[in-house]
Amino acid sequence: MATVSKNRKAALEKFDRNKVYSLDDASAIVKEISNAKFDASVDLAVRLGVDPRKANQMVRGVVTLPHGTGKEVKVLALVTPDKEAEAKEAGADYAGLEEYIDKIKGGWTDVDVIVTMPSVMGKIGPLGRILGPRGLMPNPKTGTVTMDVAKAVKEVKGGKIDFKVDRYGIIHAGIGKASFGAEQIKDNAEELLRTLVRMKPTASKGAYMKSITLSSTMSPGISIDAKSFS
Numbered sequence: 001m002a003t004v005s006k007n008r009k010a011a012l013e014k015f016d017r018n019k020v021y022s023l024d025d026a027s028a029i030v031k032e033i034s035n036a037k038f039d040a041s042v043d044l045a046v047r048l049g050v051d052p053r054k055a056n057q058m059v060r061g062v063v064t065l066p067h068g069t070g071k072e073v074k075v076l077a078l079v080t081p082d083k084e085a086e087a088k089e090a091g092a093d094y095a096g097l098e099e100y101i102d103k104i105k106g107g108w109t110d111v112d113v114i115v116t117m118p119s120v121m122g123k124i125g126p127l128g129r130i131l132g133p134r135g136l137m138p139n140p141k142t143g144t145v146t147m148d149v150a151k152a153v154k155e156v157k158g159g160k161i162d163f164k165v166d167r168y169g170i171i172h173a174g175i176g177k178a179s180f181g182a183e184q185i186k187d188n189a190e191e192l193l194r195t196l197v198r199m200k201p202t203a204s205k206g207a208y209m210k211s212i213t214l215s216s217t218m219s220p221g222i223s224i225d226a227k228s229f230s
Contacts, residue, residue: 015222023193026214026222027186033219034178039070040217042178044189046171046196047210056203059171060164062142063195067184068159070177071112075156076100078116078124078138083149087115090150091157101127109134115144115152163192169210171196178216189214193229 015021015029034040050057077087077095087095094100094111097120104127114131116124116138124131124138131137138144142162146152163173175188193212200208212224 017220017223020223020225022228023186023189023214023224024182026224027189028182029222030185030214030216030219031178031180031182033222034216036178036216036218038217040178040219041071041174042176042180042185042214042216044171044173044175044192045213045215045221046193047212048165048169048171048196048204049207049210050165050169050201050204052165052167052169054203057201058165059196059199059201060141060162061195061199062160062162063192064155065159065161065175065188065191067176067180067188069161069174070180071174073113073156074111075153076111076114077149077153078114078120079149080117080120083117086150087153090153092149092153097123104130109136111136113144113156114138115146115149115156117147117149118145121145185214197229 014033021029030042048059050059052058074093075091077083077092078097078100079087079095080097084095092115101123107130109130114136121138128137140146143152143155143160161173163171165171173192175192176185180188197209207230209226209229212226212229213221214224215221
């Protein structure tokens with residue numbers, strides 16, 4: 001039988017795991033039960049009524065969280081020399097092309113997001129086997145392949161995240177930190193949930209939002225009333 005840690009036991013005493021909470025209440029509870037010694041991430045898991053094996057039911061997109069993620073995002077701008085200064089001025093941690101392509105070929109992937117231009121995608125394509133599995137491959141659908149590199153960098157630095165339903169029909173997304181106020185957590189979660197509602201595929205039948213769970217690193221999950229977002 002699994003042993004329940006002292007912290008987890010204390011957290012479980014502060015809410016009812018069999019109860020479904022409003023987003024307001026869940027946002028307050030997740031702060032109360034976050035006992036990690038570091039600034040834990042706050043995560044949202046949304047089970048959708050879709051079959052991701054079917055192209056017309058794939059849910060993928062981007063959302064800009066009103067209060068950011070609380071995480072320092074490292075951005076690499078793979079751009080031509082004339083765009084380097086623009087990318088760095090916008091906040092890119094690294095900017096360049098050939099030198100970083102060579103570094104990536106050598107195994108370097110110490111960044112969170114890569115932004116690039118349509119004109120250089122031909123050079124970046126072969127890096128797919130390295131970047132793809134790490135979720136770093138630039139994609140026009142997420143706004144990371146664009147001529148307006150400065151705008152893309154600013155958006156990523158400002159709290160823009162991309163999400164994609166996994167093979168089990170679940171969206172996982174980090175929406176903040178335990179140090180955020182309950183209202184900030186609620187605002188960020190609501191922005192993502194409203195975005196998912198707007199993206200409901202027409203081919204999706206029955207209940208779309210099947211379950212919503214809010215948690216922080218190492219904390220139990222808190223069930224949120226999915227019907228309020230249907």
